[in-house]
Amino acid sequence: MSNFEKVSPPANGQRITIENGELKIPDNPIIPFIRGDGIGIDIWPATQIVLDAAVEKAYGGKRKIAWMKTYCGDEAVEHYGEGVYLPEDTLNAIREYIIAIKGPLTTPVGGGHRSLNVSLRQILDLYACVRPVRYFKGVPSPAIHPERMDIIIFRENTEDVYSGVEWQQGTEEVKKVIDFINNVMGKNVRLDSGIGIKPISITGSKQLVRKAIKYAIAEGRKSVTFMHKGNIMKYTEGAFKDWGFEVATQEFRDYIITEAELWDETRAEDGVTPITKPGAFAQLRNGKPAGDPGERIIVKDRIADSMFQQIQTRADEYDVVCTPNLNGDFISDAAAAQVGGLGMAPGANIGDYIGLFEATHGTAPKYAGQDKVNPGSLMLSGVMMLNYMEWREAGKMIEDAIEATIAKKTVTYDLHRQMEGATKVSCSGYANEIIKNMQ
Ligand code: NAP
Numbered sequence: 001m002s003n004f005e006k007v008s009p010p011a012n013g014q015r016i017t018i019e020n021g022e023l024k025i026p027d028n029p030i031i032p033f034i035r036g037d038g039i040g041i042d043i044w045p046a047t048q049i050v051l052d053a054a055v056e057k058a059y060g061g062k063r064k065i066a067w068m069k070t071y072c073g074d075e076a077v078e079h080y081g082e083g084v085y086l087p088e089d090t091l092n093a094i095r096e097y098i099i100a101i102k103g104p105l106t107t108p109v110g111g112g113h114r115s116l117n118v119s120l121r122q123i124l125d126l127y128a129c130v131r132p133v134r135y136f137k138g139v140p141s142p143a144i145h146p147e148r149m150d151i152i153i154f155r156e157n158t159e160d161v162y163s164g165v166e167w168q169q170g171t172e173e174v175k176k177v178i179d180f181i182n183n184v185m186g187k188n189v190r191l192d193s194g195i196g197i198k199p200i201s202i203t204g205s206k207q208l209v210r211k212a213i214k215y216a217i218a219e220g221r222k223s224v225t226f227m228h229k230g231n232i233m234k235y236t237e238g239a240f241k242d243w244g245f246e247v248a249t250q251e252f253r254d255y256i257i258t259e260a261e262l263w264d265e266t267r268a269e270d271g272v273t274p275i276t277k278p279g280a281f282a283q284l285r286n287g288k289p290a291g292d293p294g295e296r297i298i299v300k301d302r303i304a305d306s307m308f309q310q311i312q313t314r315a316d317e318y319d320v321v322c323t324p325n326l327n328g329d330f331i332s333d334a335a336a337a338q339v340g341g342l343g344m345a346p347g348a349n350i351g352d353y354i355g356l357f358e359a360t361h362g363t364a365p366k367y368a369g370q371d372k373v374n375p376g377s378l379m380l381s382g383v384m385m386l387n388y389m390e391w392r393e394a395g396k397m398i399e400d401a402i403e404a405t406i407a408k409k410t411v412t413y414d415l416h417r418q419m420e421g422a423t424k425v426s427c428s429g430y431a432n433e434i435i436k437n438m439q
Helices: 040-059 074-080 088-097 116-123 172-184 202-218 234-251 259-270 280-284 304-313 325-338 376-388 392-407 427-436
Strands: 017-019 022-024 030-034 066-070 099-102 128-134 150-156 223-228 256-258 297-303 320-323 346-350 355-359
Touching: 030 040, 030 088, 040 376, 040 392, 040 427, 066 088, 088 099, 088 116, 099 376, 116 355, 128 202, 128 325, 128 376, 150 202, 150 325, 202 223, 202 234, 202 297, 202 320, 223 234, 223 304, 223 325, 234 256, 234 297, 256 259, 259 297, 297 304, 304 325, 320 325, 346 376, 355 376, 376 392, 392 427
Parallel strands: 030 066, 030 099, 099 355, 150 320, 223 297, 223 320, 256 297
Antiparallel strands: 017 022, 128 150, 128 346, 346 355
């Protein structure tokens, strides 16, 4: 019997399963997709044909994604009826098939509706928002050396000031909260305040850090940086950093070295910062050859405000960045702007196993249905999805083809308006060019 009310899985596909703690991907995995609202109508089909073409080409037809259409946002209302923006069918499909991809979703207007994106993350416990930020040659950028940026941000996705624990100024509820804070806890909050609570837990922090360090190990990354504002918010952001170092030193001791340890070993000689000091690793490895500095991952922390100038002035000293929710929101957009903007920034929401891959921009309603916007963000999210499935050959093929297409100056309107001598193509035209440039 089907678990679904109004959707059905494709007959030609198989389920992704979990075996011994690892994802097992069949050659024809069922992958649910949500088209998305607004420009989702344009960027999803463009993305789908590019993903299919790359998989076909990379594996000579041996592998093929069996797409399963699911509904969320405006399309869900059309299919399931008024007020049903996030049907159980969609949640069940993502739970059952583990890997899914989505276009942008409108936050329904009017009281009582939470952002659908936030709901999906919280209901499915997708606690890590993962956003790689790298430069594609030829993309117009405000930075002098945009190519120095190649970071991947792990943003905590379920708590912090996003957890929705807040009270509006002037309400009976907020009066009770302020009364408690002032009279029971002995603090002094202004009586005409609104209040928001910032919970940061051991559970939320450690599970994120664990994921970030595992990723750094698997991908041969050089460092993991905890970005926090712990100098001011000691028991939330500061605790996040402390718990991060606990995970690093207690669970990954053989793989990591903290910046402080590295510093202790090297600074006595000349005061050169340990990260740039040549040979620092060789010294630490008991005279073994220096080898690749990525042999052990440097774990360090930076105060959030300093991190914003660091990514501009020394972007190449950062690699995996691991941070609470609000910092992660800000730094993701700031970093993306440095390499050419949100139109090219992919993202994923990941839990213990489930991966929901998504465009990071919104629905840009004024462009919806015009076959005009840049599908790059969703396509690169698709690349992340292929890499998550270990279908890396197909992922690489798309990345290279996007780079080749931009190098030929064949681009959508957003990049065209910033590039001299470029040829402007439609959203679907861009997808076709990318397919042509696949090797
Ligand atoms: P937006 O949809 O991201 O659009 C803002 C501007 O960004 C657009 O007008 C356009 O700039 C540019 N842009 C966005 N996507 C682009 C693309 N694929 N190609 C080229 N340019 C692109 O932000 P918004 O207008 O603030 O939000 C609209 C709706 O989206 C809201 O309902 C919001 O809640 C929702 N939203 C959803 C998500 C999500 O689902 N993940 C994320 C953010 C916002 P120009 O006008 O300069 O051409």
